[in-house]
Amino acid sequence: xxxxxKEMAKRYWGENLKVMTILLAIWFAVSYGCGILLVEPLNQxxxxxxxxxFWFAQQGxxxxxxxxxxxxxxxxxxxxxxxxxxx
Amino acid sequence: xxxxxxTFILVxxxxxxxxxxxxxxxxxxxxEFYVAGGGVHPVANGMATAADWMSAASFISMAGIISFxxxxxxxxxxxxxxxxxxxALCLAPYLRKFGKFTVPDxxxxxxxxxxxxxxxxxxxxxxxxxxxxGQMRGVGVVFSRFLEVDINMGIIIGMCIVFFYAVMGGMKGxxxxxxxxxxxxxxxxxxxxxxxxxxxxxxxxxQLGFGGTLADGSGTxxxxxxxxxxxxxxxxxYTDGSKSMVDVFFITAALMVGTAGLxxxxxxxxxxxxxxxxxxxxxxxxxFIAILYTTAPAVAAFARxxxxxxxxxxxxxxxxxxxxxxxxxxxxxxxxxxxxxKNGDGRMFYSGDERNEMDINRDIIVLASPELANLPNWVxxxxxxxxxxxxxxxxxxxxxxxxxSVAHDLLKKGxxxxxxxxxxxxxxxxxAVGAVIAAGYMGINPPGFVAQVVAxxxxxxxxSFFPAIILGIFYKKMNKEGAIAGxxxxxxxxxxxxxxxxxxxxxxxxxxxxxxxxxxxxxxTLGMILNFVVAIAVNKVTAETPQExxxxxxxxxxPKGAGEATHH
Numbered sequence: 001x002x003x004x005x006k007e008m009a010k011r012y013w014g015e016n017l018k019v020m021t022i023l024l025a026i027w028f029a030v031s032y033g034c035g036i037l038l039v040e041p042l043n044q045x046x047x048x049x050x051x052x053x054f055w056f057a058q059q060g061x062x063x064x065x066x067x068x069x070x071x072x073x074x075x076x077x078x079x080x081x082x083x084x085x086x087x
Numbered sequence: 088x089x090x091x092x093x094t095f096i097l098v099x100x101x102x103x104x105x106x107x108x109x110x111x112x113x114x115x116x117x118x119e120f121y122v123a124g125g126g127v128h129p130v131a132n133g134m135a136t137a138a139d140w141m142s143a144a145s146f147i148s149m150a151g152i153i154s155f156x157x158x159x160x161x162x163x164x165x166x167x168x169x170x171x172x173x174x175a176l177c178l179a180p181y182l183r184k185f186g187k188f189t190v191p192d193x194x195x196x197x198x199x200x201x202x203x204x205x206x207x208x209x210x211x212x213x214x215x216x217x218x219x220x221g222q223m224r225g226v227g228v229v230f231s232r233f234l235e236v237d238i239n240m241g242i243i244i245g246m247c248i249v250f251f252y253a254v255m256g257g258m259k260g261x262x263x264x265x266x267x268x269x270x271x272x273x274x275x276x277x278x279x280x281x282x283x284x285x286x287x288x289x290x291x292x293x294q295l296g297f298g299g300t301l302a303d304g305s306g307t308x309x310x311x312x313x314x315x316x317x318x319x320x321x322x323x324x325y326t327d328g329s330k331s332m333v334d335v336f337f338i339t340a341a342l343m344v345g346t347a348g349l350x351x352x353x354x355x356x357x358x359x360x361x362x363x364x365x366x367x368x369x370x371x372x373x374x375f376i377a378i379l380y381t382t383a384p385a386v387a388a389f390a391r392x393x394x395x396x397x398x399x400x401x402x403x404x405x406x407x408x409x410x411x412x413x414x415x416x417x418x419x420x421x422x423x424x425x426x427x428x429k430n431g432d433g434r435m436f437y438s439g440d441e442r443n444e445m446d447i448n449r450d451i452i453v454l455a456s457p458e459l460a461n462l463p464n465w466v467x468x469x470x471x472x473x474x475x476x477x478x479x480x481x482x483x484x485x486x487x488x489x490x491x492s493v494a495h496d497l498l499k500k501g502x503x504x505x506x507x508x509x510x511x512x513x514x515x516x517x518x519a520v521g522a523v524i525a526a527g528y529m530g531i532n533p534p535g536f537v538a539q540v541v542a543x544x545x546x547x548x549x550x551s552f553f554p555a556i557i558l559g560i561f562y563k564k565m566n567k568e569g570a571i572a573g574x575x576x577x578x579x580x581x582x583x584x585x586x587x588x589x590x591x592x593x594x595x596x597x598x599x600x601x602x603x604x605x606x607x608x609x610x611x612t613l614g615m616i617l618n619f620v621v622a623i624a625v626n627k628v629t630a631e632t633p634q635e636x637x638x639x640x641x642x643x644x645x646p647k648g649a650g651e652a653t654h655h
Contacts, residue, residue, distance in 0.1 A: 002647040020176050027172045031165045049298040049308030054326040057161030058384040062168045062377050069175045069370035085645040087361045
């Protein structure tokens, strides 16, 4: 066991799940939310030549996905260090 | 120089490069053959993953499809990128920590069951074969259009190249070749896109030109122009869709989850040294993919405007046949563009209503884009080299999964557990040979269903692997009975739905007959939900998971102590 005790292992996993849940909520909101479910109301707003909902479906969601993964990596490296389970 | 000479030169140089890399990176052990010895740098792995993932379909067909369906094309853009978020957050780090070679390895060990392993092997082989046949066909098409060799000859040349570096180099050879192929394909895709963007909008960044104003001084936004043309000509609004919202939702989800469940993508994360490398290399992979995926919709919109303008002319009455644009006459020869003078006025006209006289194949949009924008011949040749890089890199990755599944999962872990490492390596090479030949055969004699079964590959990956792996990591009490029942329910349901609408009753394949308005392309999502529900229900009423398996699940949840991917 890499952790000092069972309690620490549980807390590590809990923090991991929390980071994951928050990031997946954003993942869902941007793609399925802004790009699909809310596309019509968002299309009333324009961003340069883009209707906003259309932009989320064809551009914005992809940029967000990239950012989400890098935030996840940074967060997890921090948590690994905190619990002393990094490689 | 003409297009053909340029193509011979560029394709020749890139092929020599791939073979050189293959000789340099030969595999000496099963560890090197299956997972490149686990020593690939995360950035290199990201690039290789991107090349592995982006197939002939992404490179050649995707922008063309978007060009014709507008907003609805977002299902491919979001679906084929969003899966990487799931991979990075929910799968890659844990599977890397688990530290074996294949997806069936994980399923078999986690569910302490040979049956579960065999179900997984079957799915991995089926999904990979479905996919690889289409790649070999893509290679043949590029060869026949640009080098004017027979399509079958093109496939055989492609087979020889893949044979050389996949059979000799295994994962190690494939990985470093894919890095080179990524560079070739992204350069080939971006050069015409940037030129076109400058010409149409004055902005060298296609992603920005896409939302910018036209360079003709009118001050009109590009997308408003496309919408205006669509309204005038009776096409669907470009920035609105024609698919129902529920279908768009389900297709996007099936593609995302399917991406995260495809064995040739997952296996790439076994090749990096550490768990943290597995996380970050998913990020690099997505950056490299996003460069192409955010450019493709811009290329699609540019091509839409160019295509309509060049056929219908400045006065929107159609151009006379004698003055037809060059790309139309060039591609008419291949039969992929057709003109029929319905009203007998000698002018071509393109529209979405009864006035239409043109029949334009979607697959030509990317390949014809340099001609649409009057770019020089070497750019056209570059696209040919890029299309080949995209098709070959994906084919090689898939062939590796097939050979690994046969040598490692079927023989070593199934029927012949006493094999030595040397024998296993030989078996892996021989099955790669067999897979190359089978794939080439399917490319030359394509079964009529190749195009239809791509949806199948994603649906199957979504409804079988994804839930089994997720439950295996996040629900340590999930037992083998639950997992097997779930996988079988998911596959059976998805298969039945797709086979019914695609093969048995294709005439019923319309939104009125679909369940909840979900098309066969999106049904994998429902299959996945069914898999989860059945697995959890069966798990409740059957024996508990053994303690040592639960301990194993605990241990894959943190990075410390991950060694190189190994046998035991």
